[in-house]
Amino acid sequence: MRTSHSAAGGDWAPLHRAGAVSAAAAVCLYVAALVLVTVMDAPPESGGAAMLEYVDAHRTGYIARQLLWTVPNLFLMVVFLALAVALRGHGRGLAAAAGLIAITSWAVGLAWPTSGDGSLSMVLLSDRYADAAAVGERASLVAGAELLDALNDVPAVIGVLQTLGLLLVSLLMLRGTFPRGLAWLGVATGVVGIAAEALRPVLGGAYAVYGVLLFVWLGWVTVALWGLAGSVAEPRTRD
Template sequence: MALVIFAGAGAPPTSGGAGVLEYVEAHRTIYIVRQLLWTVPSLFLLVVFLALAVALRSRSRSIAAIAGLIAVTSWAVSFAWPTTGDGSLAMVLLADRYAEASAVADRAPFVAGAEVLIALNDVPAVIGVLQTLGILLISLVMLDGPFATGVAWLGVATGAIGVIAEVLRPILGAAYAVYGVLLFVWLIWVGVALWRHSSAVSPAT
């Protein structure tokens, strides 16, 4: 579904404040959906990391706690960051104000605001690096936990590739999507693993 939505109107421009605002105004719904597809998964990741920290606390309490703290905090803080990695919901408001203004001088502040968001979107955020570091740490703990080694190693690979992807994001372009795909696959697999783990533990308790 995400691929269909992303292909529906092509990728938003990555430079030029006026061009981005005009794109957002012309593809408002698709742009909003794109931003939600980047932000909503963070809610699921918060729940997953909390559940993993609890499930792994008996294996390595300190490391699991540190990994869980880093991961949960970084994904929670990401909601305060003004950009998503694919744009910003704030761009929609700027696009509305830009469209309402008729004179070039009146549009200038909104174009400047869009340029700031574009710049923030291209900066390798410390938050992103911490998010991937949290995945890497929690997955290393999972190697000695009650979960299949496959999902643990996928998490290690996702975390390691994610750190590199976040640091090099401005120059990776579309290749950054590799990390995104791995993250979604890992999230689904971990969700299934947690469900099976809880089902196995519940009868015993």
């Protein structure tokens, strides 16, 4: 008698667990960001100078918000890598393509200058604005702040690609490995997310629908990946 790991491969169990932990961590960070948004004074709706003064007055909280919106990108890269590996049995090419789009888009999101709720670059501009004495120098800093503020509302290709990656992974989930309910929730989240990212400037508060769906999907993914890790790690016996 001898033992061997399941077809999914026991060697992938640590990655699936890492994906589960990463999904949970991303949700926790997003929730923390929402809490900060709720408890902090709202930023000015317009005006570069007003925004720079706001950031200077709420420096610590503002930095924390930007990090809480941005750091989850790192965790989501791990989540989609784990999902792509778990789904490779349903088509290696499709799993690789879906995983590549998702992972790359979340990675590139780290380099995007805004988070959708602000920008870490705004902190640097605010510090320079507070130290600047010349009117001309302050004017250029205000212009930079207004540009960053405008970028927060611009539909970004990166955001659309992130939701497209989620949609493709979820469509592949329909072939098996994960619960069909999770797969269909992912499809709905991907479709709503693509529309939300493309129409962000006109949606206003309705954009939050995509966020809620994403949180629920990631929570379910946490449970599903952890369970999958346990199942692939269990040895089976054969002659």
